[in-house]
Amino acid sequence: MSVTEPQGFRAAGVAAGLKSTGARDVAVVVNDGPLHHAAAVFTSNRVAAAPVHWSRQVVADGRVDAVVLNSGGANACTGPQGFQNTHKTAEVTAETLGISATDVFVCSTGLIGEQLPMDKLLAGVGEAVQHLSDGGGPAAAAAIMTTDSVPKTASYPSSPDEPSEGYSIGGMAKGAGMLAPGLATMLVVLTTDALVDSETLDTALRAATRVTFDRTDSDGCMSTNDTVVVLASGASGVKADPAQFAEALTGVCSELAHQLIEDAEGASHTIAIRTINAATETDAETVGRAVARSNLFKAAIFGKDPNWGRVLAAVGTTDAAFEPDRLDVAMNGVQICRDGGIGEPRELVDLAPRLVTVEINLNAGSESATIWTNDLTHDYVHENSAYSS
Amino acid sequence: MSVTEPQGFRAAGVAAGLKSTGARDVAVVVNDGPLHHAAAVFTSNRVAAAPVHWSRQVVADGRVDAVVLNSGGANACTGPQGFQNTHKTAEVTAETLGISATDVFVCSTGLIGEQLPMDKLLAGVGEAVQHLSDGGGPAAAAAIMTTDSVPKTASYPSSPDEPSEGYSIGGMAKGAGMLAPGLATMLVVLTTDALVDSETLDTALRAATRVTFDRTDSDGCMSTNDTVVVLASGASGVKADPAQFAEALTGVCSELAHQLIEDAEGASHTIAIRTINAATETDAETVGRAVARSNLFKAAIFGKDPNWGRVLAAVGTTDAAFEPDRLDVAMNGVQICRDGGIGEPRELVDLAPRLVTVEINLNAGSESATIWTNDLTHDYVHENSAYSS
Incomplete structure (x- = not known):
């Protein structure tokens, strides 16, 4: 698994002393080619970190030879000195690698x-x-963790038994808080040995992030550093069909996004908010996001309270097409709200399992979207009031 | 204080058994005239409660003779039966009062x-x-409490010593959670004995709520029931100057809004987010609201952590006019962020006091606005995961 799964990549993760715990905190991923195609998407936060400003320029020509990552410091809101530090990091990495x-x-x-x-x-x-090696992926994945409790990796094919098209994709991710649309506080490095040009990479990456990371909304907070980058080495010699490649990449991103939300700070429930029969896909997303950002709803789920009134109160704040008296809400399969009013008894809903599914039927069309979030817990408050390192 | 402060009003609050605690839960406020002018503003939530639908019609002609309020049940998302129940409540109140x-x-x-x-x-x-009496204001204020820990009342003049224009204004409010813009989960009844027509009342009420309740954002959640209504009896015989009346009404609303945020569920800090030197007042409001809705920022304040990075991360999500490298942030008077980067040491900020002031300087114009919010605490999560009655 991880970024060294595809041919043509080496990686490493070491402890440089940036983290006070002595854990790994610097990772390098190198693309040995023969191709060096790349694409990336970044945070839409206007207060972007120095490495985001730098890396936007690096990837502009579609070529990336190496990625260097550090935990233990965001280098955001650090002014001209911060940008010089990013530049210096790139220079030293480049000199060492030639x-x-x-x-x-x-x-x-x-x-x-x-x-x-x-x-x-x-x-x-x-x-x-x-320390770079073709088995260094797991160490690199560990080195980018902050408040993550486990490293996140995924690959295509997901197991040796799964049929594939002759090439592979690997990925690693970090992120456990400040997860939100327009990307989470997350760093994701994806690698592939498929023969695929940077334009196809870019199209596939945007298609994949739109329905995976962009629909992961843990706490509504948008980071200054979010980055997803994909590197292609072409080392398999197999030319990828663009549509099939986009689908495989989406699968890897989806797996990583799920790992992020499962490991969200302090969460005791993972919540899938599925909005169906919307007039447009945008409406479905908007409704799901509004519910995912309701602290009252999220605290209720923590308390195992199937409080559908808080779902409707959140839906009502949106401009999506719907009639209030035609809204239906089901939680874990029980239709607790029907026609905007009282449905089945709320006592029938079992919120003990980790996964909670909320289905909101707008009865206004045929589009749908699922937003992934988690509950608001004592541990979230604790971790985010104590976190300052 | 409260709604029976002005001449021409009687009120009462009784325990009808809607609350399992046996506390007061039904209030009635009657305007005995000679005038019966009124104006109101309501939640902008599209999922509005039955009493909101009813009362919008009642106030449409600018006349209200009585207000009946209950705690212990929102009558929201209750379908046609819920609306019939509101209608029945109005009918029985009307019959009893003639x-x-x-x-x-x-x-x-x-x-x-x-x-x-x-x-x-x-x-x-x-x-x-x-039980209606001209001393019944405090009992009425108690009867509309839900998770409020104290009743909220205010008046103009605020004390017998304060100079006034010969008329008075009284008010009561409830609300402790689901507080947000477009009005909080709050019910507010304002009374005055000034000679003032319903059009002037409406103008003054909208001016007052815009800069008070609408800038109170406790948890970003918008209720289905929010209502602010003002009744004028004219009993003082004093004709109010519209501008002076609007100012006095704003003062009473401001006092009630502060009491609401001070009593917000689980809060340990009241936070005033003042955005200055914005290009427009809307920009200033937008920036303040974005920060007020950042769970990460609010949890940091709970932990007494002057985490200005989380302020900038929230500011960066807005479309307000600013340059990221010209942003300044001060907390409790200490300039911890200058030109979008590191300012004074964060150790200099004392977050022990209940009131925290955050000043965000956009350096993009001359407009300003203050948004009031509170921190995100263990108690907030506890109260909102347990609250189901």
Whole structure:
């Protein structure tokens, strides 16, 4: 699994001392080719971190040779000094690898508003490059964790038994809070050995993130550092069919998105909000997002209270097409709200399982979308009131 | 204080058994005239409760003779039966008082999605009418409480020593959660003995709520029942200057809004988010609201962590006019973020006091606005995961 699953990639993850715990905190992923095609999507937050500004330029020509990532510091809101630090990180990585700094993509994650300890970081980069190997994916996945409790990796094919098209895709992700649309506080590196050009990569990546990471809304907060990058080495020699490749990439992104939401800070329930029979897909998304952002609804789920009134109160704040007296809501299969009013007894809903499915029927069309979120818990408040490192 | 402060009003609050605690839960406020002018604003939630639908019609002609309010049940999402119950409540109140049902304004608050126990409610209305008195304001204020820990009342003049224009204004409010823009889950009844017509009342009410209740955003959740109604008896015989009246009404609304946010469910800090030097007042409001809705920021304040990075991350999600590298943020007077980067040491900020002021300088114009919110605490999660009555 992870980013070294496809041919043509090496990776490493080392402990450079950025994290006070002594855990791994610097990762490098190198594409050894023969191709070096790449595409990326970034946070839409206007307060973007220095590495986001840098990496946007790096990937603009569709070529990325290496990705260097650090946890233990976001390098966001750090001014000109922060940008110089990102630039320096790329330069040192490039020199060590014998490539151009403008082909080195940089990602950072951690606390906003503090300068990175550059001596430690650059020493870590040097060490990581020495440790690069085609089995280094798991160590790299561990090195990008912050409040994540487990590393997140996925691949296509997902097992040796699964039929494939002769190429593979690997991925790693980090993110456990500040997860929201327009991408979560998350860093995702995807790799593939398919023969695929950067334009096809870009199209496939946007199609994949639109229905996976963009529909993951843990706490409505949008990060300054969100980045998803995909690198293609072409090392399998197999030319990918664009549609099939997009589908396979979406599968890997979907698996990583689910791992992110399952590991969301303090969550005790994973909640799938499925809006059906909407007039447009946008309406379905808007309704799901409004419910996913209702603290009252999310606290009720934590308390195992199937409080459909809070669902309707959230739906009512949107401009989606619907008639209030035609709304139906089911929770875990029980139709507790019918025609905007009282349906089956709420006592019939069992909210003990981790997964909660909320189905909202707008009765206004035929489009649908699912937004993934989690409950609002004591542990969320605790982790986010204590987290400052 | 409260709604019986002005001449021409009687009120009562009784226990009708809607609340399992046996506390007061039905209130009636009567305008004995000679005038019966009124104006009201309601939730913008499209899933509006039955009493909101009813009362919108009642106030449409600018006349309201009485307001009947109940806690212990919102009568929202209750279908045609719910609307019939509201209608019946108005009819019984009208018959008992010898007035027209179409001049009886109805408000309900409590759990969404359950029918009201009409036998208890109507008996309570009868009892409340029997207890009406010109000293009944405080009992009425107590009867509309749900999770409120204290009743909320205010008046103009705020004390006998304050100079006034010869008339008075009284008000009561309830609301402790689901507080948000477009009005909170709150019911507010305002009374005045000024000589003022319903058009002037309407203009003054909209001006007052725009800068008070509409800028109170506790948890981003918008209720199905929010209502603010103002009644004028004219009993003082003093003709009010429209501008002066609007100012006095704004003062009373501001006082009630502050009491609401001070009593917000589980809050340990009251937070004033002041956005200055915005290009437009709308920009200033938008920025303040985005920060007020960031769970990460609010949890940080609970933890006494002056995490300005989370402020900037929220500001960055808006479309307000600003340059990221020209943003300044001060907390409790300490300039911890300057030019979008690191300012004074965060250790200098003392977040022990209940009131936290966050000043965001957009450096993009000369407009400003303040949004009031509170922190996200363990108690908020607890109260809203347990609350189902």
